[in-house]
Each structure stands twice: as C-alpha cells, then as structure tokens.
Amino acid sequence: MDIAGFPGVVGVIDGTHVRIIAPSEDEAVFVNRKNFHSINVQIVFNAAWKILDIVAKWPGSTHDARMLSESGIRQLFERRYVPANCHLLGDSGYPCKPWLLTPYLQPRQGPQLNYNRAHKTTRAVVERGIGQLKRHFHVLHGEVRLRPEKVSKVIIACAILHNICKVRQIAEPLEDGDEDEDGDNDEDGGMLTEQVLRMGMVFDPPGYPE
Structure with missing residues (x-):
C-alpha cells in the first residue's frame, strides 16, 4: 500500500529463467522462447523483497500461466485459505482472477x-527482487x-539463503533498484522444514480489471 497506494496486495508474482546445460533427456522441452535451455521459476x-513462494521445477518451455494453474499458491487462494480482500499482482502473461490482478491491456484515461x-x-x-536474488547468488546468472x-x-537453496539474508539484514551486493536482467515478464517445490517455515517462507503449499 505504501509503494503506490494499491490496497490489499500481499505479493507480486513473476517467472524467471535459470540457464542450464542441455539435459540428456527431454532436451527440447527445456528450450525457452529465447532459445536457450532453462528452468522456468515461479516466484x-x-x-x-522476501520470497513468499517459489516453484522451481518446470522446463523452460513451460508458460507462466500453466505453472500458476498447477501450483499450490493457486489452491491457497481459490480454496479461500487467504482472505478474499488479499491478492497478488502479475503481468499480462497471467490470467486475471479475483486474487490475481493484471493490468488493463488498453487502459482508458482516468x-x-x-x-x-x-x-x-x-x-x-x-x-x-529477482535481480537481487541472482546478483547475490551468481550461480543463477550463468x-x-x-x-x-x-x-x-x-x-530453492538460494531462495532460502536469500530470505535468511533479509531476516538478518545482510547487505545486498547491489542497490534495491536492480532488476531481473532476463526481462522475463510474461511457473513444485516441496514442504519446507519447520525452521524455514518459521522464517515466513511457503513453498508450493497445497471486481476484475476489464
């Protein structure tokens, strides 16, 4: 709410690609739309800038909307484990839902x-946030x-360490203005240990704009 006066936002969602070498099995499905092999990560x-949810198992060719549709975070909202007045913000690559608000494609003045x-x-x-994560853990950049x-x-390990850095206020390698250099604005992790859950992380737990 303090950022831009947008009420009821509990998180912002996006996908980002982590480059990998060509796997020996199912190689083609790991080739993303930018024509390199990757894991597509929903975050x-x-x-x-603390990670609330991450899914890091899908091949690079998987669309963000499909990752969302099969993720636990969708179930959390649609089964009403999250209050109705709380929602996520996502880009136009996601479907607009009561709990996931996307931008108007052709907005009118006003x-x-x-x-x-x-x-x-x-x-x-x-x-x-994605830019911070990748800069802090350079393995995700290459x-x-x-x-x-x-x-x-x-x-997943890097995501956990990222949150530990946030909790302990460990200095960022670059300023908060850093963005995801991949420009992925277009999708299961397992249950975490009790210690990590106490840090506030959840990994894949079970009116619209016109």
Whole structure:
C-alpha cells in the first residue's frame, strides 16, 4: 500500500529463467522462447523483497500461466485459505482472477490508467527482487552445469539463503533498484522444514480489471 497506494496486495508474482546445460533427456522441452535451455521459476515476493513462494521445477518451455494453474499458491487462494480482500499482482502473461490482478491491456484515461500506473510501480518489486536474488547468488546468472532436478534444488537453496539474508539484514551486493536482467515478464517445490517455515517462507503449499 505504501509503494503506490494499491490496497490489499500481499505479493507480486513473476517467472524467471535459470540457464542450464542441455539435459540428456527431454532436451527440447527445456528450450525457452529465447532459445536457450532453462528452468522456468515461479516466484512471489512481498514488499520487503522476501520470497513468499517459489516453484522451481518446470522446463523452460513451460508458460507462466500453466505453472500458476498447477501450483499450490493457486489452491491457497481459490480454496479461500487467504482472505478474499488479499491478492497478488502479475503481468499480462497471467490470467486475471479475483486474487490475481493484471493490468488493463488498453487502459482508458482516468481510473484505468491510474490503476495501471499503480500496478506497474507495485509489481516492480518482483523484478527488483529477482535481480537481487541472482546478483547475490551468481550461480543463477550463468549456465548451471547440473541435471535439471539438481538445478531445482540449487534454486530453492538460494531462495532460502536469500530470505535468511533479509531476516538478518545482510547487505545486498547491489542497490534495491536492480532488476531481473532476463526481462522475463510474461511457473513444485516441496514442504519446507519447520525452521524455514518459521522464517515466513511457503513453498508450493497445497471486481476484475476489464
């Protein structure tokens, strides 16, 4: 709410790609739309750039909307484990839902344009958060030379360490203005240990804009 006056936002969601070497099995499905092999990662940040949810198992060719549709975070909202007045913000690559608000594609002057401006400013948190994560753990910036299932574990480990850095106020490698250099604005992790859950992380737990 303090960022741009957008009420009821509990998180911002986006996908980002982590480059991998060509796997020996199902190689083609790991080739993303930018024509390199990757794991597509769905990630949700709060206003303090802390990771609330991460899914890091899908091949690079998977669309963000599909990752969302099969994720636990969708179930949390649609089964009403989250209050109805709480929602996420996502880009136009996601479907608009009562709990997931996307921008107007052709906004009219007035409230719709104001909505889009507040939406863009608030959603920038996820771009900066992904940039922070990748800058802090440079392994996610380059080509990870492991099998896809091991890459997924590396990504999750980096996410946990990112939150530990936030909780302990460990200095960022760059300023908060850093954004995801991949420019992925277009999708299961397992249950976490009790200690990590106490830190506030959740990994894949079980009126619209016109």
